[in-house]
Amino acid sequence: MDSQSAPLPAAPDALMQLTTGLWASQTLAAAEQLGLFTFLSARHGATVAEVATGTGIEERPAEILLTACAALGLLGRDGARFVNTPVAETYLVRGGQYYFGEYVRMLTEYVYPGWMRVIDAIRANAPARVTSKEQQGIFEAGTRPKIFWDGLYPLSALTARELAGAIDLRGTTSLLDVGGGNAAFAVELCRHFPGLRATVFDLPFVCEHTAEKIDEMGLSERIGVHGGDFFADPELPGGHDAILLSMILHDWDEPRNAELLAKCFRALPAGGLLVISELLVDDEKTGPLDAALMSMNMLVGTWGRNYTVAEYSDWLRKAGFEQISTVRFGAPGANGAVLARKP
Template sequence: MDVRTPPAPAALMELTTGLWASQTLAAAEHLGLFTVLSRSGGASVAETAHRLGIEERPAEILLTACAALDLLSRDGGRYVNTPLAETYLVRGGQYYFGDYVRMLTEYVYPGWTRLADAIHANAPARVTTREQQEIFEATTRPKIFWDGLYPLSALTARALAEAVDLEDVTSVLDVGGGNAAFAIELCRFYPELRATVFDLPFVCRHTADRVADAGLSERVALHPGDFFADADLPGGHDAILLSMILHDWDEPRNAELLAKCHRALPSGGLLMISELLVDDDKTGPRDAALMSMNMLVGTWGRNYTVAEYRDWLAAAGFTGIRTVRFSAPGANGAVLARKP
């Protein structure tokens, strides 16, 4: 009989109950808990129940759980937001994550409940009979998808701007630039920079107001198009950005897109690929590996290694390939390359 002490199951329990934590956050956001506490300067259990229109029992349970998750702290008999919740979970904040939480709950999580189906079928679980391209149509990726990704993209853009020197870049083409978070943040960081968001027409319609609200309509242009259906990408830019784009697609489609980037850039032009990069030995890191699982659920792509990007970039004709590492919600680094 084996009498050795078994390993502690704490890590396994954390994995198996991960849904509990995410859905506690989703429920609190749905109720507007963090916004209510911010505006009132904190509240007791009874006050919270009254303001949220719920009974005291669920209010107490929810407040306790959010405190255990370090989203709230208790000051005497009143619960208040922690700095994390105050910064990211109060509606109207610059980097409000509530839309992202709702996007995951409404759009992403249903597919995750069918993850085993995606593994067996080697096909997305969120769509079954549509062609690959249709996952990017307005009817299948609603406005909440683009709004939800904004804070994640904006914070990632800030990290990219700090890690990659773009002082010599005058104009960047953000291919698949979606909600313009990267274009906006890069232009804020580099006052002389201009940017063009190239994305599907319905996405550009969603994005126009975002650019206007940022006061950057004169520096951030919107160019409707389809980076696969169109023969070429818009020219006239000395840098091209692919942020969280290539993980949506398989290797042949990525090779096709990289070839178009090469044609669109001038000699000496810079290509930036910002992604959660998988380790070359394919043992992690955790965020990149789990994002790859998310791609399995919803797309025909996955997250790729630096070695894979190097091979594809070299095949497309790029040189000077290097990797810059940073830490951000949507990327852990950027692969950079030049057109000779």
């Protein structure tokens, strides 16, 4: 039997899914940009012709886009009308509590251009989205636009809900959310634990947006902001019995992370709790997929990567922490949290 007639070891289905992944993500991005899901929600569904008229496009691209969104599980059919599926209705209709549209736009406008140069990041061992090797440069005002912080809010809020159900903060009175961005974690944790107060510590220009978000959520009496730089400032703000690092340490390399953990240790009182919420890589470094791909995203845009429980545990012990444990949960931005106490 020659090589051309020999049976293939496996069908290339998985490879086709990988190679066409961009098609799926950009179909979603185009539909969101047109406001398709919001349009369909307001009208409880629409025909191809109605969608074309309502979104200002011709019927040919309208039909193609609707068919693709249906194939992706975002739309269904009700006779001649296309309707949102529950996922689209919950997360892709503008004005919803966990609206993902800004996250989709943030990826399209801010993240994906760097991914188109991922080979440059691999070869240079440097972020593809920045030209300077100064790590702080990726967080300076103007380098990460407002859409970056707004886009992360629904991802963070949904992750925070799962974290709140996985850890017990009933004995905690004051939480410092280091690098807390738009306060999604502080908001969700304070909602879940009525006795908790929180402070979001982030760069001053970020805190300007954060204060507005906290006020919008009606939690200004329980959540405050503290502008600063957790590397440039000699110490973190004190007076809190717990510190949260959520989706922070994956931005930085090992020496920077060790530096930040040492500051967390010094800022906490005896018995204080540190919570690290991340997409954790398996100790054998074979997955899981979401953590591994997020690590690739860090390669494209930062000097960090996603780390294992073993790596975090080693750094925590060296910083002086004890009672190190791990809780697992499933969420868009994290699959678990590493907990540690200051003796």
